Amino acid sequence: MPMPENTHWVILAGGQASRMGGNDKGLVQLAGRAMVEHVIDTLKPQTSAITINANRNQDTYRQYGDVFGDHIENYPGPLGGMHAALHHLKDEWIGFVPCDCPRLPVDLVSRMAAACSEDTDIAVAHDGEHIQPVVTLVNRRILPKLEQFLANGDRKIILLYKQCNMITVDFSDQPNAFVNLNTPEELQQFGQDL
Template sequence: MPTPENTSWVILAGGQASRMGGNDKGLVELAGRAMIEHVMETLKPQTDTITINANRNQERYRSYGKVFGDHIQNYPGPLGGMHAALHHLDDEWIGFVPCDCPQLPHDLVARMSAACSKNTDIAVAHDGEHIQPVVTLLNRRILPKLEKFLENGDRKIILLYKQCNMTTVDFSDQPNAFVNLNTPEELQKFGQEL
């Protein structure tokens, strides 16, 4: 069973960020700091093991911790980062958060871990209206399914989850925790509200 002590967490910063004008989202500044710093600040008190999945600017990301890139070329999205993490890390349970979610819950790891049973393949955060597919805790036993899924050319994360024993984790008490910033306009608006 996962616990905050035996899970490893990965910040996904491996995308192309096309809607952010191609700028690397994790390194874009929000309130004077790189966005990844906001994510790390929330995660660090919750877990001992944080790594970063990045395909660009790896040297800059190394200033924040250990970094690994996708094994699959051409930016396959979050599933590419999850696939690489399952090859890169040995933990049975690996959690994921996106680099563009600057106000994640301060009890994310504990709640995600507590929601899992021995049969859970994937736990996914739910904000009360929608699931947050990139905020997830998964068991490494999904690797064969994930590899087959990617080999078939599939990239839709929800389709993979439907093939697994998925549980949703209720964060409806914190609906704004999963605001993600995809465009310069969203970033500017959010920064003004801080």
């Protein structure tokens, strides 16, 4: 069973960020600091095990901790980061959050872990209206399914989840916690609201 202290959390910063003008989203400035710093600040009180998945600017990301890149070429998206994490880390339970979500719940780790049972493959955050497919806690037993899924050329994250024993974790009391910033305009608007 997962508990906050035996889960490892990965910040996914490995994408191309095409909607952010190609700028590395985790390193884009928000309120004078790299966006990834806001995510780390939220996670650090919740877990001591944080690693970053990045395919660019790895030396810059290393100032924040351990960094690893995808094993699969051509930016396969969040699943590429999940695949790499399951190879890079040995933990049974690995959580994932995107680097462009600066307002994550302060009780994310404990609530995700508490929702799981022994047969849970994937726990996915739910904001009350939609699942948040990149805010997940997965058991490493999904690795064979994930590898087969990627080998088939599939990239749609939710299709993989449907092949697994997935549960959703209710965060409807914090619907704004999963705001993700994909464009310079969203970033600017969000910065004004801080």
